[in-house]
Amino acid sequence: MASQISTPLPDKVKAPTPMMAQYLSVKESHPDSLLFYRMGDFYEMFFEDAEIAAAILGIALTKRGKNQGEDIPMCGVPVHAVDAYMARLIKAGHRVAVCEQTESPEAQKQRGAKGPLKRDVVRVMTPGTLTEDDLLEPRAHNFLAALGRSGAGQALAWADMSTGDFFVEDLSHDGASDDNGANIGLEDVIVRLTPSELIVPQGQDCTHWPWADELCITEQAPSMFDSSLGTQALQAFFGVSSLDGYGDFSRAMLSAAGALLGYIEATQIGNMPRLQPLQAIAHNVYLDIDPATRRSLELTRTLAGERKGSLLHAVDRSMTAAGSRMLGARLAAPLCDLAAIVARQDLVSWFIENEATMTAMRDKLRALPDMQRAVTRLTMGHGGPRDLAALETGLRIAETVVGLIRQPQMSQPQTNQNGTNALITTMPARMEALLEMLVAPLALADKLAPALADELPFLARDGGFVRLGYDQGLDDVRQLRDESRRLMAALQARYAEETEIASLKIKHNNVLGYHVDVRATHADKLMQSELFIHRQTTAQTVRFTTTELAEMERDMAAAAGKALARELEIFEALTAAVAACASAIGEAATALAELDVAGGSAVLARDAQFVRPDMRDAAIFEIEKGRHPVIEMMLPAQTPFIPNDCKLGADGDDAAAIWLLTGPNMAGKSTFLRQNAHIIILAQAGLFVPADRAVIGIVDRLFSRVGASDDLAKGRSTFMVEMVETAAILNRATPRSFVILDEIGRGTATYDGLAIAWATLEHLHDVNQCRTLFATHYHELTHLQQAKARLLCHSMQVREWQGDIVFLHRVIAGAADRSYGVHVARLAGLPYKVLGRAEQILAELEAGKHGAVDVGQVADNLPLFDYRSDDRGFGVPAGAVRPSAVLESIDAMLPDTLTPRAAMDLLYELKAMRAKDKDDHK
């Protein structure tokens, strides 16, 4: 989806009004965005912008004035509901430039100018630069990414403006492009992050990117990607004279990060968000998961793009949106570093052992506001009093959490999963670090608490959010304002008394301001009075003003204005206090998210029997009673999930590294393959796994080819896609990798497919030497067990029962003897005739198995219509069995000659014959 739209303006708007002249000049500098031009309580759009927006938003397209004799199309949206409209336009791939009034009428007066007040674009909204809660998904990151280049090097920088995360990764390492020159590294990272928007230099050829249609790509001037300018911009932004303290950055990385910063500056018109120090991601920090594997494993989204049904959805027990975001990021980028994984596991173990603390902490976290996003909004000037309150609440919760974790646990003896008394283990080092992060910004809560009232407006400019007693100056002007109100009430009483009109009221509206309001029947009395000045007559009432009232209104407005001005000063001061410790708050929010993820994982371990995997630095994989985390949770309560073991690359060189899995369709092969891939992902994300016991050697690259689909957009058939992906596996898998292959070679002619599967298996065994699970329907491959020392055959257990098969979903040693494909086809509801015919052909082919099969002869011997179907639908060769009595009776029957009574008798007769037939078949 390209965001580049151009909404050309009419060549010349003849003699535009001053307002239209201003609109046109602003629009000229933002030709690629829809311009939201602020007019009072509305944002208005004109010309083609109006036509585009009205069509997308389904709002009325009207007109305002004329241009060269033609009406100027116009539409508008109310300011208070702008977020919802904005979200729809951005989702439709548009950018929105928000143009606001930038001076007050007083300032204009001082300038001695006339005409429309100054207006300018204060922000350009694009998919990757959103910070408003209403425009963001709470439980997902919203990344903006930039592709940088320098010479042959390339790098990707990404940031979530709403949370302040800022990273860069060099993509120039070995293997960053395949034999066809495709950017494997870039695609890997893009699919891992799924950014909302990618910035590229103008002229970048995106046509060969398979994922280009799925995200918004924004072109920017090549000069923005200059690495030297990027370095300067980064140094200036972080206020440092060198970036050395942040890490080692290649020129491509600086180009990417600099361009990203430049784009944020351009869209936010200099109003920069808070960003964490730029962090370089080393290429081998994360488990390498290629895009096809990532998609097929449905880690954070299903193939249909849904969160429900994904691995993340199945294991997410987070109490907060920030926890869910962190968990999603961890599943998308599992670690390769043993110590870092163990550090994450230690936190989970600690919570399991200190269950009461975990429960109490989770209870507190339930009310935790999204602190990261609140800080960003405040520091960018879009925040309000409720964001301040959110921070105060968040920091108080942080304080409580620190107390809960630090408090001695001995008071409540606990029982852990194994039924033994829990060990109160020493606090993990990471926990200590997290507590320190939580404590750092706590002083801010003490600053915010006394300032904020109980009921808070959404916007600071609505006033009334500063607590009484917080600021003497404010209290004084408020008193003045309230005093005026009291005086106004007294005035009303006096006028009522003097005029003897008991129903006389002093009211307020936006047009007249304060006025005296009497029923029409009393109007004459006031009309004759010199005191009352007539302002308006309506059907029911007549309205007046008085000099006294006008003066009082002026005093009141002045007091209210002063009170609001003071409140806004206080808001600014509090926002500045927040900004001063923004990074500390950011870190505290991250620490709470990390505790939330660990607590959630502990709950999952307790409630769904997940265990801590024993992580090793070796090519080992031992899973006892492993389960598929997603399918297990989706099965109906009465259907238990059948756990299965998997043992690969155990100690000793000759231990099996490859399991060759055979078995019928629907027996559970794919489920078994995927569950082991999920176990690896969960383990390396630092989480617990669905098994009774797990020993897992760190995997460097995970490949999973389970199921395939056409890539018709790129002109590649299913088989071609499968071969491209297999090529990537054979070229890239190392002895530390883990490969999962399901039915490779099935998309082509039998012998070609078998030959490819055979050669692939040999290559994996002899050359890649990686841990492999290989499911196939080519039973011939099981012969390889004799020739390949590290290959073991396994199969899915099936039981035959009354001519049917029952899938036991159990993996057992040894090869399967047959496929039962025709049985499965029957379950799927293939017509009986076709099933019968398939059985016949299968019998013939199997009969010729040991000699050469003459398929031509099979076809001659078994012409499609020369067979009968037995009454269960399974074909039997013609003549082999006498047609059943039921069928013979039907053949002999002459319906036209039957009386109703005879027809009824015949029906009973047929029913009886059928029952006898059934008995005969038992």
Ligand SMILES: Nc1ncnc2c1ncn2[C@@H]1O[C@H](COP(=O)(O)OP(=O)(O)OP(=O)(O)O)[C@@H](O)[C@H]1O
């Ligand atoms: N271990 C298990 N316990 C319970 N149910 C299972 C188990 N494994 C699989 N199933 C059920 O069986 C269904 C079929 O499983 P799966 O798709 O893995 O079979 P398959 O052998 O790969 O079939 P095919 O060869 O047709 O792709 C699953 O959707 C699930 O409902």
